[in-house]
Amino acid sequence: xxxxxxxxxxxxxxxxxxxxxxxxxxxxxxxxxxxxxxxxxxxxxxxxxxxxxxxxxxxxxxxxxxxxxxxxxxxxxxxxxxxxxxxxxxxxxxx
Amino acid sequence: xxxxxxxxxxxxxxxxxxxxxxxxxxxxxxxxxxxxxxxxxxxxxxxxxxxxxxxxxxxxxxxxxxxxxxxxxxxxxxxxxxxxxxxxxxxxxxx
Numbered sequence: 001x002x003x004x005x006x007x008x009x010x011x012x013x014x015x016x017x018x019x020x021x022x023x024x025x026x027x028x029x030x031x032x033x034x035x036x037x038x039x040x041x042x043x044x045x046x047x048x049x050x051x052x053x054x055x056x057x058x059x060x061x062x063x064x065x066x067x068x069x070x071x072x073x074x075x076x077x078x079x080x081x082x083x084x085x086x087x088x089x090x091x092x093x094x095x
Numbered sequence: 096x097x098x099x100x101x102x103x104x105x106x107x108x109x110x111x112x113x114x115x116x117x118x119x120x121x122x123x124x125x126x127x128x129x130x131x132x133x134x135x136x137x138x139x140x141x142x143x144x145x146x147x148x149x150x151x152x153x154x155x156x157x158x159x160x161x162x163x164x165x166x167x168x169x170x171x172x173x174x175x176x177x178x179x180x181x182x183x184x185x186x187x188x189x190x
């Protein structure tokens with residue numbers, strides 16, 4: 001394997017893992033949105049905020065190591081933040 | 096550069112960045128310990144807990160990408176956790 005193959009492979013792995021984590025948080029947000037509709041479970045704002053923080057730290061780290069582009073990282077975080085903002089807006093509209 | 100050179104270089108960079116972050120949190124813990132002695136500033140338990148969480152997520156990510164050994168990651172986190180535990184113990188003894 002050449003070094004550029006390895007770099008490509010690592011970059012892909014780094015990005016895929018981030019995408020997996022983003023999907024998990026997205027799933028959490030969706031579950032919270034469903035709960036909001038059914039009032040079945042309490043909302044865990046803090047849990048989501050903590051997840052988002054952890055995720056943004058992972059992304060930041062991947063950028064610093066040089067595994068993903070800064071712009072790609074920003075896009076991953078922004079997408080989740082938008083969904084989280086929508087959730088909080090929906091919560092506030094209920095109160 | 097060969098692929099093993101690249102791997103070594105990335106592993107070293109990944110570890111150095113984690114060590115830098117650990118040092119920053121360690122510094123935060125020390126500042127908190129000094130504040131405990133002088134009562135000059137409030138303690139930010141939550142800030143430290145959040146920092147620790149973010150750090151453990153970064154370490155976990157580095158292990159998953161394959162940049163550092165699992166044991167190395169555990170040692171980095173354990174060392175900080177021990178210092179944090181000492182800080183909390185000192186806090187509780189004051190009260």
